[in-house]
Amino acid sequence: MYRADIFSRLRISLMHAYRSHSCAALTAANVGDTVRLSGWVHRVRDHGGVLFIDLRDTYGITQLICDPDSPVFAQVEKVRSEWCIRIDGTVKARDASLVNPKIPTGEIEVFVRDIEVLGAAAELPLMVFGDQEYPEETRLKYRYLDLRRDAMQQNMKLRSDVIASMRKRMWDKGFREFQTPIITASSPEGARDFLVPSRLHPGKFYALPQAPQQFKQLIMVSGYDKYFQIAPCFRDEDPRADRSPTDFYQLDLEMSFVEQQDVFDTIQPVITGIFEEFGGGKPVSQDWPLISYADSALWYGTDKPDLRNPIKMQVVSEHFAGSGFAIFAKLLEQEGTEIRAIPAPTGGSRKFCDRMNAFVQKEGLPGMGYIFWRDQGEGMEAAGPLAKNIGPERTEAIRQQLGLGVGDAAFFLGGKPAAFEAVAGRARTVIGEELGLTETDSFKFAWIVDFPMYEADEETGKVDFSHNPFSMPQGGLDALNGDPLKVLGYQYDLACNGYELISGAIRNHKLDVMIKAFELAGYDEAEVHKRFGGMVNAFQYGAPPHGGCAAGIDRIVMLLADEANIREVIMFPMNQRAEDLMMNAPSDPQNEQLRELRLRVLPPEA
Known part of the structure; x- marks a missing residue:
């Protein structure tokens, strides 16, 4: 012994x-x-x-x-x-x-x-063992404890594994990984920049990149043909459940001598493979339809449709023009108005219809008309206030157009689409979920294409870019000589289950087209040279046709982890007020720092 x-x-x-x-x-x-x-x-x-x-x-x-x-x-x-x-x-x-x-x-x-x-550990502000719920503020302040919990451990491992798989898949496709600068110049990417004051150049500022957009295009001009990067991006945005208010990561890629379909053919097997590898066995759709931006807005009320929900909205204006339903009939006398229907298979009860009408009212609209069809023993009857006002012939025509029958319903919204489209899309989502029409355990993708290049401010009428300003307009220079609001770009997004996962475009590599495109958005040639001098100069020396896209890693992992909030898959996220409660950021600068940078902080406005 x-x-x-x-x-x-x-x-x-x-x-x-x-x-x-x-x-x-x-x-x-x-x-x-x-x-x-x-x-x-x-x-x-x-x-x-x-x-x-x-x-x-x-x-x-x-x-x-x-x-x-x-x-x-x-x-x-x-x-x-x-x-x-x-x-x-x-x-x-x-x-x-x-x-x-x-x-x-x-x-x-x-x-x-x-x-x-x-x-040794002090008294714990939150328990690691068990499934207790804690306020998000507590979880973020003590994130190092929160991250010890099994669910968070699994999410962070999943994120790491997804990124490793992305890298391998891109290398296997002949791409090389290059890093682009973090301190750079301001660039219009659709959000506010984070500015960084320069000590060596008082009064001047760098910007954290909203995306590596200009640099990856310059890599193409430099002759590297296939680039990718797991890129950090910084945008001063309002927070949402599916968006970080400060920074995020994306799989960024660019290719030379390509058209739109070439980009699709490259990235689809990468994304499909990721979802098949890490999606827990859920079916991953292989058919990725191309849906125009206009059709997506009409059918789904959004440019990031959830195709697990089979409901497609339709225009039914002809059935209400000159009808006995005066509200819709008078609306249609105004230019630019229409009536849209949301089919609701199996939703044919007054109780459900009233509940959906109340939902729309909570969303800020006056209400939503409805018709539902029921069996009266001797045949089918259309019920609801609309049915009584427009009569049986129009009601039957609507039913046949929408392909509905006994036990089904349809909801109706009218006016200028911009005023009700988004609410209609949210109503479609709720209808699909409440009626059990929406699949719950699958991933369905769709390419949204043909985005408008420009949009007009509703109040001022000023025309500005609606998407990526460096995209090639369809039709080239000739398309820019007409109404800018009718110009479509070679721009595309990938939607999955109601989220935008990828955004990209075929780039504008022709200097004369680029100058004209920015001119329509209010930038004169001198301003373009001043703000984008590197790209302008490079395009004078043999720029190839090129295009690419960027896939949001945080959002992809959020879907794979079956989480509803993006902060569940980011190791150290900000809260909804863009604050880091753990590190106490943002913080007040020291006077010595301000003096060195020659800056003065103004007190907040009352």
């Missing part, structure tokens, strides 16, 4: 300082071994003087056991949740009735013979 104890001590002394195994590595094959483990105390259970501790590291959990026979029992009694400890012990087989098949180490436990507290 004395010799065995000596050899045991010798083996321990030769071990690594902190562990011989991870907390997921021990199995029945290790029974009798002397081992060293390190990790966090996940939970402690006292069973009548016998202590059970679940020890956790990033790999898994091992159950420890300690009773009064252990030389360190008194020390083990003191440990609490989330203490970081190192233990030495002997692997024992669990009784057959106590085996836990849910974890790899479920057949064994480790009898503790020595312990070292590596880091």
Whole structure:
């Protein structure tokens, strides 16, 4: 016994300082071994003087056991949740009735013979063990504790694995990864810049890149043909559940000598492969339809449609023109107005119709007309206020156009589409979900194409870019000589399950077309040379046709992790007010910093 104890001590002394195994590595094959483990105390259970501790590291959990026979029992009694400890012990087989098949180490436990507290923990502001819900402010302030929870561990590992897979897939397609600058010049990308004051050039500012847009185009001009990057992007935006208010990462790529379809053919197998690899076995659609921006707005009320919902809205204006329903009839006498219908298969009850009408009113519209069809024994009857006002012939024509029958309903909104389109889209989503029409366990994609190049401000009428300003207009220079609001661009987005995952374009590589395109948006030639001098100069020296896209990594991982909030898949996110509660950012600058930068901070407006 004395010799065995000596050899045991010798083996321990030769071990690594902190562990011989991870907390997921021990199995029945290790029974009798002397081992060293390190990790966090996940939970402690006292069973009548016998202590059970679940020890956790990033790999898994091992159950420890300690009773009064252990030389360190008194020390083990003191440990609490989330203490970081190192233990030495002997692997024992669990009784057959106590085996836990849910974890790899479920057949064994480790009898503790020595312990070292590596880091004691104070009283916890949130528990790591269990599924308790905590306010987001608490979770973000103590993010390092929040990240210890199993769900967050899995999300962050998923994110890392997705990025690694993206990189491999891009390399396999012949792309090379290049890094572009983080400190650069301001560029119009559709959001506000984060400005960085220059110490060496007082009064001047750099900008954090909203995207590597200009640089990746210059890489094409430099002759590299296929570029990609896992790129950080910085935009001072209002937060949403699916958008970070400060920074995000994207799979950024660009290709030379390509047309729009070439970009689609390149990125589709990459995205498909990612969703098949990490989507938990959910079906991934192989058919990615091309839907024009105009059709998407009409059919789905959005440019990022969820095709798991089969409902397609339709224009039914002809059935209400000159009808007995005066509200719609008079609306249609005004230019630019129309009536749209949202079919609702199986939604044919007054209770459901009233509930959807109330939903639209909460969204800020006066209401939503409806018709539902029911069986009256001797035939089908159309019911609801609209049916009574427009009569059976018009009602039947609507039913046939929408392909509806007994037990179905249809909802109607009218006016200028811009005033109700978005609400109609949200109503379509709710209808599909409440009636069980929307698939829940699949990924469906669609390319949205033919975006308008320009849009006009509703109040001022000023024309500006509606999408990426560096896109090639369809029709080239000739298209820019007419009404700018009718110009379409070679711009495209990829929608998946109601989210925009990819945005891209075939780029405008012709200097004369670029100058004219910016002129229509209010930038004269001198301003274009001043703001985009690098690209303007480069385009004078043989710019190839090129195009590309960028895929939002945070949003992709959010879908794969089946999370509703993007902050669940970002390691250290800001809160909804763009604050880092853990690092106390943004913070007040020191006077010395301001003097060095020759800046003065004005007090906030009252």
